[in-house]
Amino acid sequence: MLTVTHLSKKLPDGKQLLRDINFSVERGEFVAILGLSGTGKTILLRCLNGLTIPDGGEVILNSNGDPLRITGSNSSRMREIRQQTGMIFQNFNLVKRRSVIENVMIGKLGKIGTFQSIFRKFSNEDIESGHRALERVGISDLSHRRAGTLxxxxxxxxxxxxxxxxxxxxxxxxxxxxxxxPTASEFVMEHLRSISIDNNISTLAVLHQPELARKYATRILGVRDCIIVYDGSANISDNDFKTIYGSTYNASAE
Ligand SMILES: Nc1ncnc2c1ncn2[C@@H]1O[C@H](COP(=O)(O)OP(=O)(O)OP(=O)(O)O)[C@@H](O)[C@H]1O
Ligand SMILES: [Mg+2]
Incomplete structure (x- = not known):
């Protein structure tokens, strides 16, 4: 579904950040990406949806039999790629002054921007699907609240x-x-896992909580010193955590 081959990225000052990264992700996998702060996890995710252009290597998304080459695509292909790639951020990225349901409908636009005409653009059926999505994550009663008040x-x-x-x-x-x-974190992880399973979505989540990775992911990728040092089961040993985080990592402190 997603194939990354020989991906590399240097920082503007010439320092190598990612070197020869290779992995592929199948439909419905839930992959947690772990690594120390500053190892390039965010940059790696940005290379996967074309927001950052790597120095070398390839990223290919093949979700419907028509492989989309993310690296080096023109802008219309990039729009297609972004439509097939959802993003969830640590600061939520909602339009805080707009209602919850309006924010949900942005998902139908393919891109954020043409917000003003939002309700003229969508059929009742579309808006109904927005309400159903809110129901699925357990907050249908909040649909008319301003997002910033949540x-x-x-x-x-x-x-x-x-x-x-x-x-x-x-x-x-x-x-x-x-x-x-911790409680809200568990809720959000539960929802991410269930949409990954129910909608057959491949999810890659950068996490700083190894215990959540162990509990919710189907697989872990560990990044350290520019490369992937662990790629395997989410049922990860303390020694593997040390490989990712260094020898001073203390599992019992988690
Ligand atoms: N535009 C940029 N110009 C220069 N350096 C950058 C740029 N973007 C990121 N970096 C540097 O690249 C390194 C990796 O950044 P990145 O944000 O990918 O780390 P990360 O693994 O996501 O860290 P964290 O866990 O703290 O979020 C950092 O040292 C960061 O300062
Ligand atoms: Mg980051």
Missing amino acids: SGGEQQRVAIARSIIQDPALLLADEPVANLD
Whole structure:
């Protein structure tokens, strides 16, 4: 579904950030990306949806039998790629002054921007699908609230509902629970996992909580010193965590 080969990226000062990264992700896999701060996890995710152009290598998204080469695509292909790729951010990225349902409908636009005409553009059926997405994440009663008045956990569920109606093949989540308390984090991880399974979405989530990766992911990728040092089961050993985080990592402190 997603294939990354020989991906490399240097920083503007010439320092190597990612070197010869190779992995592929199948439909419905839930992959947690772990690694120390500054190892290039965000840049790696950005290379997967074309927001950052790597120095070398290839990223190919093949969700419907028509392989889309993310690296080096022209702008109309990039639009197609972005439509097939949902994004979830640590700061939720909602339009705070707009209602919850309006924010969800953005998922149908393919791109954020043409917001003014939003309700003229959508059929009742589309809007109904927005309400159903809110129901799925358990916040249908909040549909007319201004997004900015919601708690962080609720806002992240709006962002997930927005992804549900976008109907992406690939969902990229960069620290989706970084700003949430443990209970809200579990809720959000549950929803991400269930849409990945029910909608057959491949999810890649950067996490700083190894215990959540262990619990919710089907697979873990560990990034360290420019390369992938772990690619395997989410049932990861303490030694593997040390490979990712360094020898001073203390599993019992988690
Ligand atoms: N536009 C840029 N110009 C220069 N350096 C950059 C740029 N973007 C990122 N970097 C650097 O690249 C490195 C990797 O950044 P990245 O954001 O991918 O790390 P990360 O693994 O996501 O870290 P964290 O876990 O803290 O979010 C960092 O040292 C960062 O300062
Ligand atoms: Mg990051």
